[in-house]
Amino acid sequence: MSWESKKITQAHLLEAEGAAAVVSPEHRLPDGIQPGETMLEEVRRNPVLRTLVLSMGVYIAGMGTFEGFKLNEYLDLQKKKGQVKQQMREIDPLNRVQQVREIYGDFIQLDFEKFSSLQKSLSQTEEQIEHFSWLGEVRKVDLPGKSADVAVEKAKLEPALEPIPSRRLDSQGIKIEEEKIDTTFLRDVIEKTFPKNWFTGEVSAISFSGKTQELPANYGIKSEAWADFNRNTKKVTFYELARRQRISANMECLAHEAGHANDWGTDNEASFDEKAGLLLDVTERLNSEDRYQSPYVESIKNDDPKREKYYKATEYWAEICEAYFRFPRDMNFNDFKLVSDWVKKNDPNFDVEKANDQRIAMINTYQYANRGNK
Amino acid sequence: MQTGAINKEKSVSISFRGVVLGVVTFEDGAVVQFSEKADDRCKTFVNKLITEGVPSVLHLHDDKRLTAVFRNTLPHEKKFQFELTKALTAGGYEIYKDMHELDQQIKQLVNCLPDGEKIKKDVLANLSSMSYLEKTYIKAKLEEKFDQFLPAS
Numbered sequence: 203m204s205w206e207s208k209k210i211t212q213a214h215l216l217e218a219e220g221a222a223a224v225v226s227p228e229h230r231l232p233d234g235i236q237p238g239e240t241m242l243e244e245v246r247r248n249p250v251l252r253t254l255v256l257s258m259g260v261y262i263a264g265m266g267t268f269e270g271f272k273l274n275e276y277l278d279l280q281k282k283k284g285q286v287k288q289q290m291r292e293i294d295p296l297n298r299v300q301q302v303r304e305i306y307g308d309f310i311q312l313d314f315e316k317f318s319s320l321q322k323s324l325s326q327t328e329e330q331i332e333h334f335s336w337l338g339e340v341r342k343v344d345l346p347g348k349s350a351d352v353a354v355e356k357a358k359l360e361p362a363l364e365p366i367p368s369r370r371l372d373s374q375g376i377k378i379e380e381e382k383i384d385t386t387f388l389r390d391v392i393e394k395t396f397p398k399n400w401f402t403g404e405v406s407a408i409s410f411s412g413k414t415q416e417l418p419a420n421y422g423i424k425s426e427a428w429a430d431f432n433r434n435t436k437k438v439t440f441y442e443l444a445r446r447q448r449i450s451a452n453m454e455c456l457a458h459e460a461g462h463a464n465d466w467g468t469d470n471e472a473s474f475d476e477k478a479g480l481l482l483d484v485t486e487r488l489n490s491e492d493r494y495q496s497p498y499v500e501s502i503k504n505d506d507p508k509r510e511k512y513y514k515a516t517e518y519w520a521e522i523c524e525a526y527f528r529f530p531r532d533m534n535f536n537d538f539k540l541v542s543d544w545v546k547k548n549d550p551n552f553d554v555e556k557a558n559d560q561r562i563a564m565i566n567t568y569q570y571a572n573r574g575n576k
Numbered sequence: 577m578q579t580g581a582i583n584k585e586k587s588v589s590i591s592f593r594g595v596v597l598g599v600v601t602f603e604d605g606a607v608v609q610f611s612e613k614a615d616d617r618c619k620t621f622v623n624k625l626i627t628e629g630v631p632s633v634l635h636l637h638d639d640k641r642l643t644a645v646f647r648n649t650l651p652h653e654k655k656f657q658f659e660l661t662k663a664l665t666a667g668g669y670e671i672y673k674d675m676h677e678l679d680q681q682i683k684q685l686v687n688c689l690p691d692g693e694k695i696k697k698d699v700l701a702n703l704s705s706m707s708y709l710e711k712t713y714i715k716a717k718l719e720e721k722f723d724q725f726l727p728a729s
Contacts (some may be wrong), residue, residue, distance in 0.1 A: 275581040406695065415643075443646055448632075454666070455633060455644055462642055492712070496658065501634075516642075529665050535712035 246467035251505040276331070283327045298478035305485060306515075307508040310467075317474045361438075362407040363388050367445040368452050372568050383449055387568050391453065396460065396527070397549040401469050404443050404463040408456065415441040431459045433468055450565055454528065461523030464544070465516065471548055483540055484515050487522075492538050496521045527561075530554050586660055591616060591670040593627060605654035621667060626651050630659040678711055679703055685718040 238543045245251045293316060302310065363385040370381045388408065392401045415427035428447070429440045434484075444452050462468065466484075467478040487493050499517045504510035525533050526541040545552050588602045597618040601609040607626050612619040628647030634645045649659040661671050682703060689696045699714055706714070 268696075426645070428644040428646045430641055432641050447646070450666070451631065458633065459644065501655070531707040531709045532665065532671075533709050533712075535709055535716050538709055 205491070213272075238316045259379060264355045279331050283324065283331065286320055286324045286327060288398045290317065290324065293320070293474045294478065295475065296479075298475065298482060299306075302478055302481055305505075305508070310512060359403060359406065360389075361392075361401050361405040362409070362501055364407075364409040366408070366440050366452055367409050367447075368447055368449045369445065370449055380445070381569065383452060385473060387564075391561060391564055395557045395564065397469060397545045397557075398544070399432050399548045400460055400464060404436065404468065405438055405460065408438045408440075410444065413441060413444075414443070429455050429459060431462045433462075436463060436468065450477040453561070453565060454524065457527045458520050461520035462516070464523070465519050467516075472544075479518075480540075480544060481515065484519050485511075487537060487540065488515055488518050490535070490536070492534055494518065494522055494525065494534060526554060528556060530558070587674075588657075589666055589672045591672065592618070592668070592671075597669070600626075600660065602657045604649070605622065605657040607651045607656055607660065622664070625660055625663060630656065630663045632659045632662075675708065675711060678715065682711060682715050682718070685715065685722065688722065690703075 245255050301319070365385055366383040366388070368381050368383055372377055413431075426443050427441045428443045429438060430436050438456065440452065440455075446454075447455070466472070466481040469477060472480070487497075496518070499514050499521060502510060502514050502517060504513060522533065522537045522541055526538065526545075530538055542554070545554075586603075587599050590598045590600065592615070596613060597615040598612040599608060600607060600622065602610070602626060604641075608640070610622055610626055625686050629650040632728070633644050633646060636645055649656055664671055665718045682699065685700050686696050
Protein backbone atom coordinates (compact mmCIF):
# COMPACT_ATOMS: atom_id res chain seq x y z
CA MET A 203 0.00 0.00 0.00
CA SER A 204 2.95 2.32 0.44
CA TRP A 205 3.29 2.93 -3.30
CA GLU A 206 -0.10 4.62 -3.22
CA SER A 207 1.05 6.92 -0.45
CA LYS A 208 4.11 7.60 -2.55
CA LYS A 209 1.92 8.52 -5.57
CA ILE A 210 -0.04 10.89 -3.40
CA THR A 211 3.16 12.56 -2.35
CA GLN A 212 4.37 12.78 -5.93
CA ALA A 213 1.08 14.39 -6.95
CA HIS A 214 1.48 16.88 -4.18
CA LEU A 215 5.02 17.59 -5.29
CA LEU A 216 3.89 18.17 -8.83
CA GLU A 217 1.18 20.48 -7.57
CA ALA A 218 3.58 22.30 -5.32
CA GLU A 219 6.06 22.78 -8.07
CA GLY A 220 3.30 24.11 -10.29
CA ALA A 221 4.54 22.03 -13.13
CA ALA A 222 0.99 21.06 -14.11
CA ALA A 223 -2.39 22.42 -13.17
CA VAL A 224 -4.03 19.14 -14.05
CA VAL A 225 -2.79 15.82 -12.63
CA SER A 226 -2.10 13.34 -15.38
CA PRO A 227 -4.38 10.18 -15.40
CA GLU A 228 -1.61 7.86 -14.24
CA HIS A 229 -1.12 10.04 -11.15
CA ARG A 230 -4.79 10.21 -10.27
CA LEU A 231 -5.76 8.74 -6.86
CA PRO A 232 -7.94 5.59 -6.75
CA ASP A 233 -11.63 6.08 -6.23
CA GLY A 234 -12.76 6.72 -2.67
CA ILE A 235 -9.36 7.82 -1.41
CA GLN A 236 -9.04 11.31 -0.48
CA PRO A 237 -5.76 13.14 -1.13
CA GLY A 238 -3.54 13.07 1.96
CA GLU A 239 -5.47 10.18 3.57
CA THR A 240 -3.35 7.40 5.16
CA MET A 241 -4.24 3.72 5.03
CA LEU A 242 -5.05 3.72 8.75
CA GLU A 243 -7.52 6.51 8.21
CA GLU A 244 -8.95 4.64 5.24
CA VAL A 245 -9.44 1.48 7.39
CA ARG A 246 -11.08 3.54 10.10
CA ARG A 247 -13.38 5.16 7.59
CA ASN A 248 -14.28 2.06 5.56
CA PRO A 249 -16.50 -0.40 7.58
CA VAL A 250 -15.67 -3.35 5.30
CA LEU A 251 -11.94 -2.85 5.64
CA ARG A 252 -12.30 -2.24 9.37
CA THR A 253 -14.12 -5.56 9.87
CA LEU A 254 -11.61 -7.40 7.74
CA VAL A 255 -8.58 -6.02 9.59
CA LEU A 256 -10.17 -6.66 12.97
CA SER A 257 -10.94 -10.28 12.02
CA MET A 258 -7.36 -10.78 10.89
CA GLY A 259 -6.08 -9.35 14.15
CA VAL A 260 -8.27 -11.66 16.20
CA TYR A 261 -7.15 -14.63 14.10
CA ILE A 262 -3.44 -13.80 14.50
CA ALA A 263 -3.82 -13.29 18.25
CA GLY A 264 -5.67 -16.62 18.56
CA MET A 265 -3.12 -18.51 16.53
CA GLY A 266 -0.32 -16.96 18.55
CA THR A 267 -1.88 -18.11 21.78
CA PHE A 268 -2.49 -21.59 20.38
CA GLU A 269 1.05 -21.93 19.07
CA GLY A 270 2.29 -20.58 22.37
CA PHE A 271 0.64 -23.51 24.13
CA LYS A 272 2.16 -25.91 21.62
CA LEU A 273 5.58 -24.42 22.12
CA ASN A 274 5.11 -24.86 25.81
CA GLU A 275 4.22 -28.50 25.29
CA TYR A 276 7.22 -28.97 23.03
CA LEU A 277 9.49 -27.50 25.68
CA ASP A 278 7.86 -29.78 28.24
CA LEU A 279 8.69 -32.79 26.08
CA GLN A 280 12.30 -31.70 25.82
CA LYS A 281 12.47 -31.22 29.57
CA LYS A 282 10.94 -34.62 30.22
CA LYS A 283 13.36 -36.21 27.78
CA GLY A 284 16.19 -34.68 29.78
CA GLN A 285 14.73 -36.01 33.02
CA VAL A 286 14.34 -39.53 31.65
CA LYS A 287 17.90 -39.46 30.32
CA GLN A 288 19.14 -38.32 33.70
CA GLN A 289 17.36 -41.21 35.42
CA MET A 290 18.86 -43.62 32.89
CA ARG A 291 22.32 -42.20 33.54
CA GLU A 292 21.79 -42.80 37.26
CA ILE A 293 20.93 -46.44 36.62
CA ASP A 294 23.55 -47.02 33.93
CA PRO A 295 26.31 -44.51 34.66
CA LEU A 296 28.88 -46.20 32.44
CA ASN A 297 26.51 -46.59 29.50
CA ARG A 298 27.00 -50.32 29.63
CA VAL A 299 23.77 -51.08 27.87
CA GLN A 300 25.16 -49.37 24.79
CA GLN A 301 28.28 -51.53 24.97
CA VAL A 302 26.12 -54.65 25.40
CA ARG A 303 24.04 -53.71 22.36
CA GLU A 304 27.13 -53.08 20.25
CA ILE A 305 28.34 -56.59 21.01
CA TYR A 306 25.10 -58.55 21.02
CA GLY A 307 22.63 -56.44 19.06
CA ASP A 308 19.08 -55.59 19.96
CA PHE A 309 17.67 -59.06 20.32
CA ILE A 310 18.64 -59.30 23.98
CA GLN A 311 15.71 -58.25 26.07
CA LEU A 312 17.43 -57.55 29.33
CA ASP A 313 14.81 -58.02 31.98
CA PHE A 314 15.61 -54.88 33.94
CA GLU A 315 12.20 -53.49 34.67
CA LYS A 316 12.95 -49.91 35.63
CA PHE A 317 15.47 -49.38 32.88
CA SER A 318 13.20 -50.96 30.29
CA SER A 319 10.38 -48.68 31.36
CA LEU A 320 12.65 -45.64 31.06
CA GLN A 321 13.88 -46.75 27.66
CA LYS A 322 10.31 -47.14 26.46
CA SER A 323 9.43 -43.72 27.79
CA LEU A 324 12.49 -42.14 26.19
CA SER A 325 11.78 -43.57 22.77
CA GLN A 326 8.13 -42.53 23.07
CA THR A 327 9.15 -38.98 23.99
CA GLU A 328 11.72 -38.84 21.22
CA GLU A 329 9.15 -40.02 18.73
CA GLN A 330 6.76 -37.31 19.84
CA ILE A 331 9.43 -34.66 19.55
CA GLU A 332 10.45 -35.95 16.15
CA HIS A 333 6.90 -35.80 14.89
CA PHE A 334 6.16 -32.54 16.60
CA SER A 335 4.45 -30.32 14.05
CA TRP A 336 3.27 -26.77 14.45
CA LEU A 337 0.15 -27.77 12.55
CA GLY A 338 -0.31 -31.19 14.06
CA GLU A 339 -1.84 -32.29 17.29
CA VAL A 340 0.45 -32.93 20.22
CA ARG A 341 -0.23 -36.20 21.83
CA LYS A 342 -0.04 -36.66 25.53
CA VAL A 343 3.17 -38.19 26.90
CA ASP A 344 3.09 -41.12 29.26
CA LEU A 345 6.03 -40.57 31.50
CA PRO A 346 7.29 -43.22 33.88
CA GLY A 347 5.03 -43.06 36.85
CA LYS A 348 5.77 -44.00 40.39
CA SER A 349 5.65 -47.68 39.56
CA ALA A 350 8.78 -47.32 37.44
CA ASP A 351 10.61 -45.27 40.04
CA VAL A 352 10.06 -47.74 42.78
CA ALA A 353 12.20 -50.84 42.44
CA VAL A 354 10.03 -53.89 42.20
CA GLU A 355 10.67 -55.89 45.30
CA LYS A 356 10.57 -59.54 44.44
CA ALA A 357 9.25 -61.82 47.07
CA LYS A 358 12.07 -63.91 48.46
CA LEU A 359 10.25 -67.16 47.95
CA GLU A 360 11.67 -70.52 48.76
CA PRO A 361 11.50 -72.81 45.73
CA ALA A 362 8.71 -75.38 45.79
CA LEU A 363 10.35 -78.81 45.71
CA GLU A 364 9.40 -82.22 44.41
CA PRO A 365 11.36 -85.47 44.83
CA ILE A 366 13.67 -86.26 41.90
CA PRO A 367 13.91 -89.96 41.01
CA SER A 368 17.56 -90.95 40.51
CA ARG A 369 19.73 -94.03 40.76
CA ARG A 370 22.75 -95.18 42.69
CA LEU A 371 25.07 -98.14 42.79
CA ASP A 372 24.52 -100.73 45.47
CA SER A 373 26.94 -101.19 48.35
CA GLN A 374 29.24 -103.34 46.18
CA GLY A 375 29.28 -100.64 43.55
CA ILE A 376 27.93 -103.06 40.92
CA LYS A 377 24.17 -103.12 40.75
CA ILE A 378 22.18 -100.04 39.89
CA GLU A 379 19.38 -99.30 42.30
CA GLU A 380 16.58 -96.82 42.10
CA GLU A 381 16.79 -93.96 44.51
CA LYS A 382 15.22 -90.56 44.82
CA ILE A 383 16.39 -87.18 45.98
CA ASP A 384 13.73 -86.39 48.56
CA THR A 385 12.59 -82.84 49.27
CA THR A 386 14.02 -82.65 52.81
CA PHE A 387 17.44 -83.65 51.56
CA LEU A 388 17.19 -81.33 48.57
CA ARG A 389 16.24 -78.37 50.76
CA ASP A 390 19.09 -79.19 53.15
CA VAL A 391 21.65 -79.25 50.34
CA ILE A 392 20.34 -75.99 48.90
CA GLU A 393 20.34 -74.19 52.24
CA LYS A 394 23.60 -75.51 53.63
CA THR A 395 25.88 -75.82 50.64
CA PHE A 396 24.89 -73.04 48.23
CA PRO A 397 25.16 -69.30 48.81
CA LYS A 398 22.25 -67.43 50.34
CA ASN A 399 19.65 -66.52 47.73
CA TRP A 400 21.28 -68.68 45.06
CA PHE A 401 17.98 -70.59 44.91
CA THR A 402 15.73 -68.55 47.22
CA GLY A 403 14.00 -65.84 45.23
CA GLU A 404 15.71 -67.02 42.02
CA VAL A 405 14.17 -70.43 41.38
CA SER A 406 10.42 -70.76 41.84
CA ALA A 407 10.28 -74.56 41.78
CA ILE A 408 12.34 -77.69 41.25
CA SER A 409 10.04 -80.36 39.95
CA PHE A 410 9.97 -83.71 38.22
CA SER A 411 7.88 -84.49 35.20
CA GLY A 412 7.42 -88.15 34.39
CA LYS A 413 7.39 -87.30 30.70
CA THR A 414 10.05 -88.28 28.27
CA GLN A 415 10.80 -84.97 26.69
CA GLU A 416 11.86 -85.46 23.08
CA LEU A 417 13.70 -82.52 21.58
CA PRO A 418 12.07 -80.51 18.81
CA ALA A 419 13.44 -81.44 15.37
CA ASN A 420 14.84 -77.95 14.76
CA TYR A 421 17.54 -78.53 17.37
CA GLY A 422 19.13 -81.03 15.03
CA ILE A 423 20.02 -83.38 17.88
CA LYS A 424 18.36 -86.68 18.47
CA SER A 425 18.22 -86.88 22.20
CA GLU A 426 15.88 -86.47 25.11
CA ALA A 427 15.87 -83.68 27.65
CA TRP A 428 17.33 -84.20 31.11
CA ALA A 429 16.17 -80.96 32.71
CA ASP A 430 15.27 -77.47 31.70
CA PHE A 431 15.14 -74.00 33.17
CA ASN A 432 12.31 -71.73 32.13
CA ARG A 433 13.41 -68.10 32.29
CA ASN A 434 9.86 -66.80 32.60
CA THR A 435 8.52 -69.08 35.29
CA LYS A 436 11.99 -69.62 36.82
CA LYS A 437 11.17 -73.27 37.20
CA VAL A 438 13.67 -76.12 36.91
CA THR A 439 12.03 -79.29 35.60
CA PHE A 440 13.71 -82.67 35.53
CA TYR A 441 12.45 -85.20 32.98
CA GLU A 442 12.29 -88.97 32.86
CA LEU A 443 15.97 -89.17 31.92
CA ALA A 444 16.87 -88.01 35.46
CA ARG A 445 15.63 -91.36 36.76
CA ARG A 446 18.58 -93.01 34.99
CA GLN A 447 21.16 -90.59 36.41
CA ARG A 448 23.04 -90.88 39.66
CA ILE A 449 22.10 -88.59 42.54
CA SER A 450 25.41 -86.75 42.28
CA ALA A 451 24.92 -86.19 38.51
CA ASN A 452 21.42 -84.80 39.07
CA MET A 453 22.78 -82.48 41.74
CA GLU A 454 25.51 -81.28 39.36
CA CYS A 455 22.90 -80.66 36.71
CA LEU A 456 20.93 -78.65 39.25
CA ALA A 457 24.03 -76.58 40.12
CA HIS A 458 24.43 -75.76 36.43
CA GLU A 459 20.76 -74.73 36.11
CA ALA A 460 21.09 -72.56 39.21
CA GLY A 461 23.91 -70.72 37.45
CA HIS A 462 21.40 -69.72 34.76
CA ALA A 463 18.96 -68.58 37.44
CA ASN A 464 21.62 -66.19 38.72
CA ASP A 465 22.85 -64.65 35.50
CA TRP A 466 22.37 -61.10 34.16
CA GLY A 467 19.04 -62.00 32.60
CA THR A 468 17.36 -63.50 35.62
CA ASP A 469 19.08 -62.50 38.87
CA ASN A 470 16.61 -60.66 41.06
CA GLU A 471 19.05 -59.09 43.46
CA ALA A 472 21.42 -57.25 41.18
CA SER A 473 21.13 -53.69 39.93
CA PHE A 474 21.00 -52.90 36.24
CA ASP A 475 24.57 -51.66 36.33
CA GLU A 476 25.78 -54.87 38.01
CA LYS A 477 23.94 -57.11 35.54
CA ALA A 478 25.22 -55.30 32.47
CA GLY A 479 28.69 -55.25 34.07
CA LEU A 480 28.59 -59.02 34.62
CA LEU A 481 27.63 -59.67 31.01
CA LEU A 482 30.50 -57.47 29.81
CA ASP A 483 32.95 -59.14 32.19
CA VAL A 484 31.89 -62.59 31.01
CA THR A 485 32.24 -61.39 27.41
CA GLU A 486 35.78 -60.28 28.15
CA ARG A 487 36.62 -63.69 29.60
CA LEU A 488 35.01 -65.39 26.63
CA ASN A 489 37.42 -63.49 24.39
CA SER A 490 40.50 -64.19 26.53
CA GLU A 491 43.15 -66.60 25.47
CA ASP A 492 43.20 -68.32 28.87
CA ARG A 493 39.40 -68.65 29.02
CA TYR A 494 37.66 -71.71 30.37
CA GLN A 495 37.66 -73.55 27.07
CA SER A 496 34.68 -75.74 27.57
CA PRO A 497 34.33 -77.73 24.34
CA TYR A 498 30.60 -77.47 24.81
CA VAL A 499 30.68 -73.65 24.85
CA GLU A 500 33.04 -73.62 21.88
CA SER A 501 30.70 -75.90 19.93
CA ILE A 502 27.59 -73.69 20.19
CA LYS A 503 26.49 -72.60 16.74
CA ASN A 504 23.78 -70.26 15.48
CA ASP A 505 23.06 -68.64 12.13
CA ASP A 506 23.06 -65.22 13.77
CA PRO A 507 26.64 -64.52 14.97
CA LYS A 508 25.49 -62.13 17.71
CA ARG A 509 22.99 -64.63 19.03
CA GLU A 510 25.67 -67.32 18.91
CA LYS A 511 28.01 -65.16 20.93
CA TYR A 512 25.28 -64.42 23.44
CA TYR A 513 24.44 -68.11 23.90
CA LYS A 514 28.13 -68.79 24.37
CA ALA A 515 28.34 -66.10 27.04
CA THR A 516 25.27 -67.55 28.77
CA GLU A 517 26.74 -71.05 28.81
CA TYR A 518 30.19 -69.78 29.72
CA TRP A 519 28.70 -68.27 32.87
CA ALA A 520 26.80 -71.46 33.75
CA GLU A 521 29.90 -73.58 33.14
CA ILE A 522 32.12 -71.49 35.41
CA CYS A 523 29.38 -71.48 38.06
CA GLU A 524 29.28 -75.27 37.85
CA ALA A 525 33.10 -75.41 38.09
CA TYR A 526 32.98 -73.09 41.12
CA PHE A 527 30.63 -75.48 42.91
CA ARG A 528 32.61 -78.56 41.91
CA PHE A 529 36.34 -77.89 41.57
CA PRO A 530 37.19 -74.24 42.28
CA ARG A 531 40.91 -74.94 42.72
CA ASP A 532 41.09 -75.96 39.07
CA MET A 533 39.64 -72.72 37.78
CA ASN A 534 41.46 -69.81 36.29
CA PHE A 535 41.61 -67.07 38.91
CA ASN A 536 39.83 -64.58 36.64
CA ASP A 537 36.86 -66.94 36.22
CA PHE A 538 36.87 -67.81 39.88
CA LYS A 539 36.83 -64.13 40.82
CA LEU A 540 33.87 -63.44 38.55
CA VAL A 541 31.68 -66.05 40.25
CA SER A 542 33.07 -65.42 43.71
CA ASP A 543 32.40 -61.67 43.54
CA TRP A 544 28.86 -62.32 42.33
CA VAL A 545 28.22 -64.82 45.13
CA LYS A 546 29.75 -62.63 47.83
CA LYS A 547 27.53 -59.72 46.92
CA ASN A 548 24.72 -61.46 48.81
CA ASP A 549 26.66 -63.86 50.96
CA PRO A 550 30.01 -62.31 51.93
CA ASN A 551 30.90 -65.15 54.30
CA PHE A 552 30.34 -67.97 51.82
CA ASP A 553 33.24 -70.43 51.91
CA VAL A 554 33.10 -72.37 48.66
CA GLU A 555 35.58 -75.12 49.53
CA LYS A 556 33.89 -75.85 52.83
CA ALA A 557 30.46 -75.80 51.17
CA ASN A 558 31.55 -78.12 48.37
CA ASP A 559 33.10 -80.61 50.80
CA GLN A 560 29.93 -80.51 52.85
CA ARG A 561 27.77 -81.17 49.76
CA ILE A 562 29.82 -84.21 48.77
CA ALA A 563 29.66 -85.52 52.33
CA MET A 564 25.90 -84.94 52.50
CA ILE A 565 25.30 -86.78 49.23
CA ASN A 566 27.44 -89.71 50.35
CA THR A 567 25.79 -89.88 53.76
CA TYR A 568 22.35 -89.69 52.18
CA GLN A 569 23.07 -92.56 49.83
CA TYR A 570 24.69 -94.59 52.58
CA ALA A 571 21.84 -93.98 55.03
CA ASN A 572 19.25 -94.95 52.45
CA ARG A 573 21.14 -98.12 51.57
CA GLY A 574 20.90 -99.15 55.19
CA ASN A 575 17.16 -98.67 55.09
CA LYS A 576 16.67 -101.01 52.19
CA MET B 577 42.36 -80.82 36.62
CA GLN B 578 43.28 -77.67 34.81
CA THR B 579 40.24 -76.20 33.18
CA GLY B 580 41.86 -73.18 31.64
CA ALA B 581 43.40 -74.57 28.54
CA ILE B 582 42.21 -77.76 26.97
CA ASN B 583 43.81 -80.17 24.58
CA LYS B 584 47.28 -78.77 25.06
CA GLU B 585 48.52 -81.45 27.40
CA LYS B 586 49.68 -84.74 25.98
CA SER B 587 48.84 -86.65 29.13
CA VAL B 588 47.21 -86.40 32.53
CA SER B 589 48.12 -88.43 35.54
CA ILE B 590 45.42 -89.81 37.83
CA SER B 591 46.17 -90.00 41.52
CA PHE B 592 44.40 -90.70 44.75
CA ARG B 593 45.81 -89.27 47.99
CA GLY B 594 49.08 -88.54 46.26
CA VAL B 595 49.54 -92.05 44.80
CA VAL B 596 49.67 -92.17 41.00
CA LEU B 597 47.15 -94.74 39.72
CA GLY B 598 47.43 -94.25 35.99
CA VAL B 599 48.29 -92.02 33.09
CA VAL B 600 46.02 -91.22 30.14
CA THR B 601 47.66 -90.03 26.93
CA PHE B 602 45.81 -87.88 24.40
CA GLU B 603 46.27 -86.59 20.93
CA ASP B 604 44.31 -83.49 20.05
CA GLY B 605 41.89 -84.16 22.89
CA ALA B 606 41.05 -87.74 21.92
CA VAL B 607 42.32 -90.61 24.03
CA VAL B 608 45.13 -92.77 22.70
CA GLN B 609 46.32 -94.77 25.61
CA PHE B 610 45.63 -95.55 29.23
CA SER B 611 48.55 -96.93 31.22
CA GLU B 612 47.16 -98.23 34.44
CA LYS B 613 49.04 -99.00 37.63
CA ALA B 614 47.97 -101.43 40.31
CA ASP B 615 44.58 -100.01 41.31
CA ASP B 616 41.71 -102.16 40.00
CA ARG B 617 38.94 -99.79 40.96
CA CYS B 618 40.54 -96.93 39.05
CA LYS B 619 41.29 -99.23 36.12
CA THR B 620 37.66 -100.37 35.89
CA PHE B 621 36.37 -96.83 36.20
CA VAL B 622 38.66 -95.34 33.55
CA ASN B 623 38.30 -98.29 31.18
CA LYS B 624 34.53 -97.99 31.36
CA LEU B 625 34.75 -94.28 30.53
CA ILE B 626 37.17 -94.71 27.66
CA THR B 627 35.10 -97.52 26.20
CA GLU B 628 31.56 -96.27 26.63
CA GLY B 629 32.22 -92.53 26.69
CA VAL B 630 31.78 -89.91 29.38
CA PRO B 631 28.27 -88.82 30.33
CA SER B 632 28.06 -85.11 29.69
CA VAL B 633 25.47 -82.38 29.58
CA LEU B 634 24.84 -79.79 26.96
CA HIS B 635 22.27 -77.05 26.86
CA LEU B 636 20.03 -76.11 24.00
CA HIS B 637 18.80 -72.57 23.83
CA ASP B 638 15.78 -70.75 22.77
CA ASP B 639 14.88 -67.29 23.97
CA LYS B 640 12.83 -68.46 26.93
CA ARG B 641 14.05 -71.90 27.83
CA LEU B 642 17.32 -73.71 28.39
CA THR B 643 17.16 -77.44 28.01
CA ALA B 644 19.81 -79.73 29.42
CA VAL B 645 20.47 -82.72 27.24
CA PHE B 646 22.42 -85.80 28.15
CA ARG B 647 24.88 -87.43 25.81
CA ASN B 648 27.98 -89.55 25.99
CA THR B 649 31.18 -87.93 24.80
CA LEU B 650 33.04 -90.62 22.92
CA PRO B 651 36.81 -91.31 23.19
CA HIS B 652 37.55 -90.24 19.61
CA GLU B 653 35.98 -86.78 20.12
CA LYS B 654 38.19 -83.75 20.61
CA LYS B 655 36.42 -82.78 23.80
CA PHE B 656 36.94 -86.19 25.38
CA GLN B 657 39.99 -85.04 27.32
CA PHE B 658 38.03 -82.23 28.90
CA GLU B 659 35.05 -84.41 29.79
CA LEU B 660 37.19 -87.27 31.08
CA THR B 661 39.22 -85.08 33.40
CA LYS B 662 35.99 -83.49 34.62
CA ALA B 663 34.47 -86.91 35.32
CA LEU B 664 37.59 -88.15 37.09
CA THR B 665 37.71 -85.05 39.29
CA ALA B 666 34.04 -85.53 40.12
CA GLY B 667 34.87 -89.16 40.93
CA GLY B 668 37.25 -87.97 43.64
CA TYR B 669 40.55 -88.53 41.81
CA GLU B 670 43.34 -86.00 41.71
CA ILE B 671 44.30 -85.05 38.20
CA TYR B 672 47.67 -83.56 37.41
CA LYS B 673 48.42 -81.87 34.18
CA ASP B 674 51.62 -80.43 33.01
CA MET B 675 51.31 -76.67 33.31
CA HIS B 676 54.73 -76.03 31.87
CA GLU B 677 53.76 -72.98 29.82
CA LEU B 678 52.05 -71.26 32.73
CA ASP B 679 54.94 -72.09 35.07
CA GLN B 680 57.37 -70.49 32.63
CA GLN B 681 55.27 -67.33 32.41
CA ILE B 682 55.17 -67.03 36.20
CA LYS B 683 58.91 -67.65 36.52
CA GLN B 684 59.58 -64.98 33.93
CA LEU B 685 57.51 -62.46 35.88
CA VAL B 686 58.94 -63.45 39.25
CA ASN B 687 62.50 -63.20 38.00
CA CYS B 688 61.93 -59.54 37.25
CA LEU B 689 61.58 -58.94 40.99
CA PRO B 690 64.65 -58.02 43.04
CA ASP B 691 66.39 -60.99 44.65
CA GLY B 692 65.57 -59.90 48.17
CA GLU B 693 61.76 -60.00 47.60
CA LYS B 694 60.09 -62.61 49.82
CA ILE B 695 57.38 -63.33 47.28
CA LYS B 696 60.00 -64.33 44.71
CA LYS B 697 61.46 -66.95 47.02
CA ASP B 698 58.01 -68.25 48.06
CA VAL B 699 56.66 -68.55 44.53
CA LEU B 700 59.71 -70.31 43.16
CA ALA B 701 59.77 -72.73 46.09
CA ASN B 702 56.07 -73.68 45.91
CA LEU B 703 55.22 -73.37 42.24
CA SER B 704 55.19 -77.09 41.53
CA SER B 705 52.66 -77.82 44.26
CA MET B 706 50.32 -74.95 43.44
CA SER B 707 46.86 -75.50 42.00
CA TYR B 708 45.81 -73.91 38.73
CA LEU B 709 43.76 -71.37 40.70
CA GLU B 710 46.77 -70.39 42.79
CA LYS B 711 49.04 -70.15 39.77
CA THR B 712 46.66 -67.98 37.79
CA TYR B 713 46.12 -65.83 40.89
CA ILE B 714 49.89 -65.30 41.31
CA LYS B 715 50.22 -64.53 37.61
CA ALA B 716 47.36 -62.00 37.69
CA LYS B 717 48.81 -60.28 40.76
CA LEU B 718 52.31 -60.13 39.31
CA GLU B 719 51.01 -58.69 36.06
CA GLU B 720 49.04 -56.14 38.03
CA LYS B 721 52.18 -55.24 39.98
CA PHE B 722 54.23 -54.76 36.83
CA ASP B 723 51.47 -52.85 35.04
CA GLN B 724 51.81 -50.14 37.66
CA PHE B 725 55.38 -49.50 36.59
CA LEU B 726 54.93 -49.83 32.89
CA PRO B 727 54.04 -46.75 30.85
CA ALA B 728 50.49 -46.83 29.49
CA SER B 729 50.47 -47.89 25.87
